Amino acid sequence: MYYIGIDVGGTAIKGGIVDENGVVIIKDSVTTDAGQSSDDNVRDIAALVKKLLTASGTDENQIAALGMGVPGTVDPDDYRIFYTCNILFRDYDFVKEFGKYYSFPVCIGNDADCAVIGEAVFGKMKGVKNAVIVTLGTGVGTGTLVNGTLVSGFRGAGGEGGHTVIRMGGEKCGCGRRGCWEAYASATALIRDTKRAIEKHPESLLRKFAEKEGKVSGRTAFDAYEAGDAAAKRLISRYVRYVGEGLVNIGNYIRPEIIFIGGGISNAGDFFIRKLQSYVTRYSYGGRRNPYIKVMKATLGNDAGIIGAAALPVLKGAGRKIR
Amino acid sequence: MYYIGIDVGGTAIKGGIVDENGVVIIKDSVTTDAGQSSDDNVRDIAALVKKLLTASGTDENQIAALGMGVPGTVDPDDYRIFYTCNILFRDYDFVKEFGKYYSFPVCIGNDADCAVIGEAVFGKMKGVKNAVIVTLGTGVGTGTLVNGTLVSGFRGAGGEGGHTVIRMGGEKCGCGRRGCWEAYASATALIRDTKRAIEKHPESLLRKFAEKEGKVSGRTAFDAYEAGDAAAKRLISRYVRYVGEGLVNIGNYIRPEIIFIGGGISNAGDFFIRKLQSYVTRYSYGGRRNPYIKVMKATLGNDAGIIGAAALPVLKGAGRKIR
Numbered sequence: 344m345y346y347i348g349i350d351v352g353g354t355a356i357k358g359g360i361v362d363e364n365g366v367v368i369i370k371d372s373v374t375t376d377a378g379q380s381s382d383d384n385v386r387d388i389a390a391l392v393k394k395l396l397t398a399s400g401t402d403e404n405q406i407a408a409l410g411m412g413v414p415g416t417v418d419p420d421d422y423r424i425f426y427t428c429n430i431l432f433r434d435y436d437f438v439k440e441f442g443k444y445y446s447f448p449v450c451i452g453n454d455a456d457c458a459v460i461g462e463a464v465f466g467k468m469k470g471v472k473n474a475v476i477v478t479l480g481t482g483v484g485t486g487t488l489v490n491g492t493l494v495s496g497f498r499g500a501g502g503e504g505g506h507t508v509i510r511m512g513g514e515k516c517g518c519g520r521r522g523c524w525e526a527y528a529s530a531t532a533l534i535r536d537t538k539r540a541i542e543k544h545p546e547s548l549l550r551k552f553a554e555k556e557g558k559v560s561g562r563t564a565f566d567a568y569e570a571g572d573a574a575a576k577r578l579i580s581r582y583v584r585y586v587g588e589g590l591v592n593i594g595n596y597i598r599p600e601i602i603f604i605g606g607g608i609s610n611a612g613d614f615f616i617r618k619l620q621s622y623v624t625r626y627s628y629g630g631r632r633n634p635y636i637k638v639m640k641a642t643l644g645n646d647a648g649i650i651g652a653a654a655l656p657v658l659k660g661a662g663r664k665i666r
Numbered sequence: 667m668y669y670i671g672i673d674v675g676g677t678a679i680k681g682g683i684v685d686e687n688g689v690v691i692i693k694d695s696v697t698t699d700a701g702q703s704s705d706d707n708v709r710d711i712a713a714l715v716k717k718l719l720t721a722s723g724t725d726e727n728q729i730a731a732l733g734m735g736v737p738g739t740v741d742p743d744d745y746r747i748f749y750t751c752n753i754l755f756r757d758y759d760f761v762k763e764f765g766k767y768y769s770f771p772v773c774i775g776n777d778a779d780c781a782v783i784g785e786a787v788f789g790k791m792k793g794v795k796n797a798v799i800v801t802l803g804t805g806v807g808t809g810t811l812v813n814g815t816l817v818s819g820f821r822g823a824g825g826e827g828g829h830t831v832i833r834m835g836g837e838k839c840g841c842g843r844r845g846c847w848e849a850y851a852s853a854t855a856l857i858r859d860t861k862r863a864i865e866k867h868p869e870s871l872l873r874k875f876a877e878k879e880g881k882v883s884g885r886t887a888f889d890a891y892e893a894g895d896a897a898a899k900r901l902i903s904r905y906v907r908y909v910g911e912g913l914v915n916i917g918n919y920i921r922p923e924i925i926f927i928g929g930g931i932s933n934a935g936d937f938f939i940r941k942l943q944s945y946v947t948r949y950s951y952g953g954r955r956n957p958y959i960k961v962m963k964a965t966l967g968n969d970a971g972i973i974g975a976a977a978l979p980v981l982k983g984a985g986r987k988i989r
Binding site for chain 2: 522598634
């Protein structure tokens with residue numbers, strides 16, 4: 344049997360057929376149309392599924408279930424989509440509409456939640472029951488697994504770990520509060536801080552790397568750091584503290600076995616993950632008396648979104664069936 | 667059938683027999699002896715149980731299970747006690763030793779975890795599946811229930827929500843970090859801030875109330891607030907923000923239906939709970955799009971420790987049986 348994973352993103356909807364070992368046997372994508380109706384989105388996704396089945400020569404009866412990760416909130420029981428951003432689903436019964444096209448069971452979840460499920464079901468540390476994934480990208484996303492169960496929150500509205508304040512009265516956050524973890528630990532925040540450092544230290548390599556790339560990116564600070572730049576060293580050292588504080592907060596509150604680091608920034612290099620590990624080991628509550636929290640880079644790579652979505656029905660046992 | 671609840675505290679071990687509706691039919695206590703051996707602690711607890719059974723005329727066969735709440739970490743599956751403070755249990759198999767005295771099943775959990783279970787099983791909001799209790803006392807404790815399951819963390823070491831940083835680089839905390847929620851929201855922190863306010867505003871009613879009571883306590887600021895003192899108003903307004911920030915953090919990450927406020931400070935009055943509710947409603951992520959989080963005073967009152975401990979085997983289905 345196979346699983347279909349659908350990864351709904353702001354720019355593209357990616358889909359793939361995944362085997363029982365989490366191997367993607369075929370994948371494709373379609374451009375997200377933020378302006379069209381929910382029914383049209385379902386139609387596009389059904390067409391993407393058809394392409395995947397046809398191109399791989401897979402029969403519908405070989406599909407155990409379809410899992411879909413969306414950037415928003417979803418009812419953890421009947422999978423009604425309450426809200427998504429960048430694509431229109433609002434209080435929408437996707438499963439019912441999709442049932443007009445295909446009869447296999449369907450599961451839907453928040454994309455960060457799918458990411459941690461993907462690691463627990465198909466990743467290198469598969470079988471882990473207490474784990475958190477933290478994605479460091481445009482924002483800071485979190486997905487949390489406790490006792491092998493997803494912490495999706497009441498009516499699926501939990502998991503916004505990026506919007507926990509680590510510095511009261513600090514940097515403004517898009518959510519309306521000040522000092523959220525996301526406002527310090529996201530790639531967006533790192534870019535802001537890199538720009539500030541360039542203004543303050545125009546002689547630094549930070550500026551040279553930014554000029555070479557044509558812009559300040561999440562990589563600028565890391566590139567300059569690796570080249571030995573002093574301003575970049577201070578910048579990265581502070582960024583590690585920002586990310587680390589939030590990791591220790593999650594560690595103390597939830598105490599997972601593993602915290603996976605995902606998102607664009609997770610590609611910064613092993614040294615970055617090692618620094619985060621040191622921070623978490625040093626500052627976690629109870630020190631050596633309490634179990635060690637392992638910090639590691641997410642293991643599923645580029646297809647994490649597809650594999651995570653496909654893992655959702657595996658964890659849930661099945662999905663909601665319409666026909 | 668009845669349940670026995672044992673609430674292990676730093677000064678006393680309280681015990682009670684609780685009926686199936688959570689009503690305490692008899693209770694008693696024994697002084698905690700921090701210096702004695704673990705086996706002697708078990709002997710004391712068994713003697714306390716005997717007193718409860720004898721005084722109430724209850725037969726051992728009428729006891730469905732015993733639940734015990736301890737200030738420390740416990741294996742969530744086999745109930746081995748890894749560590750407790752103020753009483754000696756270190757990597758200790760309490761259930762096995764207790765089996766020398768009684769044969770009914772035994773469950774053990776962290777005391778803050780028992781507190782939230784007590785609310786969910788026997789409290790006014792019983793049946794709630796997603797709830798957090800925050801105890802504002804000497805420290806800040808948290809107990810978390812997600813999808814009806816306790817978030818005890820890997821090897822029982824989670825639930826230290828008081829040790830999540832809300833102000834990086836802020837007040838020193840006993841755990842070794844700076845700026846923990848506990849360092850701002852505990853009664854201890856409020857007393858420290860009240861003393862500072864008295865120094866700064868010796869003319870305020872804060873000083874008068876402290877002198878009347880003979881010391882600065884967690885009540886001083888609230889008493890002066892109710893008497894209309896300006897310095898106390900500022901102090902309480904800031905304290906509400908401190909407590910509120912942590913509540914919103916938990917709300918955004920876990921999104922419970924209810925946050926219960928317990929501990930000594932929870933007796934400050936309805937106005938305090940109302941202010942916390944306003945703060946949480948105003949600053950929670952997603953505003954009205956996401957489900958409302960109710961903030962309310964813990965409902966179990968003075969016997970919460972005993973009732974919560976007795977509720978643990980109810981939630982867990984049973985306990986570990988030795989004989």
